[in-house]
Amino acid sequence: MTTTVPEQIKRLDVTFKIARFIPETDDAPHYEEYSVQALPTDRVLTVLQQIKDEIDGTLTFRRSCAHGICGSDAIRINGRNRLACKTLIKDLNIKKPVVVEAIKGLPLEKDLVVDMEPFFQAYRDVMPFLITDGHEPTRERLQSAEDRARFDDTTKCILCACCTTSCPVFWSDGQYFGPQAIVGAHRFIFDSRDSGTDLRLDILNSQEGVWRCRTTFNCTDACPRGIEVTKAIQEVKRALMFRRD
Amino acid sequence: MSAPALNVPKTARSGGRTNYEMWSWIFMRVSGIVLVFLVLGHLVIMNILDGGVQRINFAFVAGRWSSPFWQVWDLLQLWLAMIHGANGLRTIINDYSERDQTRFWLKAALLTATVFTIALGTLVIFTFDPTIS
Numbered sequence: 082m083t084t085t086v087p088e089q090i091k092r093l094d095v096t097f098k099i100a101r102f103i104p105e106t107d108d109a110p111h112y113e114e115y116s117v118q119a120l121p122t123d124r125v126l127t128v129l130q131q132i133k134d135e136i137d138g139t140l141t142f143r144r145s146c147a148h149g150i151c152g153s154d155a156i157r158i159n160g161r162n163r164l165a166c167k168t169l170i171k172d173l174n175i176k177k178p179v180v181v182e183a184i185k186g187l188p189l190e191k192d193l194v195v196d197m198e199p200f201f202q203a204y205r206d207v208m209p210f211l212i213t214d215g216h217e218p219t220r221e222r223l224q225s226a227e228d229r230a231r232f233d234d235t236t237k238c239i240l241c242a243c244c245t246t247s248c249p250v251f252w253s254d255g256q257y258f259g260p261q262a263i264v265g266a267h268r269f270i271f272d273s274r275d276s277g278t279d280l281r282l283d284i285l286n287s288q289e290g291v292w293r294c295r296t297t298f299n300c301t302d303a304c305p306r307g308i309e310v311t312k313a314i315q316e317v318k319r320a321l322m323f324r325r326d
Numbered sequence: 327m328s329a330p331a332l333n334v335p336k337t338a339r340s341g342g343r344t345n346y347e348m349w350s351w352i353f354m355r356v357s358g359i360v361l362v363f364l365v366l367g368h369l370v371i372m373n374i375l376d377g378g379v380q381r382i383n384f385a386f387v388a389g390r391w392s393s394p395f396w397q398v399w400d401l402l403q404l405w406l407a408m409i410h411g412a413n414g415l416r417t418i419i420n421d422y423s424e425r426d427q428t429r430f431w432l433k434a435a436l437l438t439a440t441v442f443t444i445a446l447g448t449l450v451i452f453t454f455d456p457t458i459s
Contacts (some may be wrong), residue, residue: 250421253421253422254420254421254422286344286345286347286348287347288346288347288420290347292347292348292350292351293417293420318351321345321348322348322352
């Protein structure tokens with residue numbers, strides 16, 4: 082594919098230092114450097130694809146929509162969890178090699194691909210679906226704009242795992258539910274139409290629940306959707322402290 | 327690849343709802359705030375006021391502990407600091423030790439040291455006899 086580049090936009094020399102891991106031959110990940118030419122407006126994902134297409138076809142990473150919605154391409158870029166498709170080359174310091182690694186805390190499968198199953202299991206455990214009691218209404222379950230706004234922030238989650246795999250508590254204790262599962266629970270706990278609040282609060286009150294949070298704010302920094310993750314966790318803590326038994 | 331089967335969701339352990347982790351979390355915040363005043367006050371009195379650390383001797387300690395105010399201050403400081411510290415270490419053990427056995431022995435050692443220190447300190451504060459020397 083050729084693109085016409087306006088004269089004033091120069092291609093830049095960019096070096097990516099990628100943590101490669103091939104489970105059949107490697108015991109541990111090792112770094113390899115790849116130098117390519119990229120536009121300042123290129124995304125990290127574009128450059129990864131370019132490396133895969135032009136230099137080394139064995140480079141493995143996840144991608145799907147490439148527009149920051151599917152949540153497939155969460156990786157660690159210069160030590161920070163980001164979506165490869167939402168990080169532009171111009172926002173990185175390219176005087177040094179750009180370090181690209183798989184997200185931490187989940188089992189590494191190959192190169193930049195991790196096993197997401199423990200992460201999804203924690204999400205399933207908080208029951209991320211509407212729980213109601215009483216009779217099925219004959220009309221739509223209505224909700225005021227204010228009630229809807231109460232949990233608006235946590236509806237934005239795309240399950241990319243940027244937050245959970247940036248959490249130092251999750252790194253050392255894989256049993257911790259992690260920020261994402263708490264965000265997923267928050268979305269229903271504060272939904273006026275839902276009646277499973279007590280169930281979810283009980284689950285998050287356990288030893289591996291919200292009280293493990295050390296308020297590090299890594300999750301809020303990592304979230305590509307701008308969700309105030311730490312705030313959501315604190316709101317769940319507050320709900321637990323002030324709930325009526 | 328088929329969709330993973332939905333497990334039965336985790337529920338709070340049977341035997342009713344326990345708020346142990348919540349109370350331990352709240353205790354850390356409250357004891358932390360109280361300790362800021364107790365410990366800073368203690369440090370100022372012991373190290374800065376009236377000639378500081380140079381004046382501390384048996385008589386100084388005996389004089390302080392003849393007053394219930396300082397007995398309560400020191401007792402509170404001892405208990406809060408020990409439980410606060412032990413609870414923090416408990417969290418760290420939960421974070422970093424993976425095997426159940428390691429956890430058990432580390433927590434056993436922590437509990438022994440904590441109980442011993444608290445008991446010894448409490449005993450001294452209440453049974454201190456200024457006439458021995």
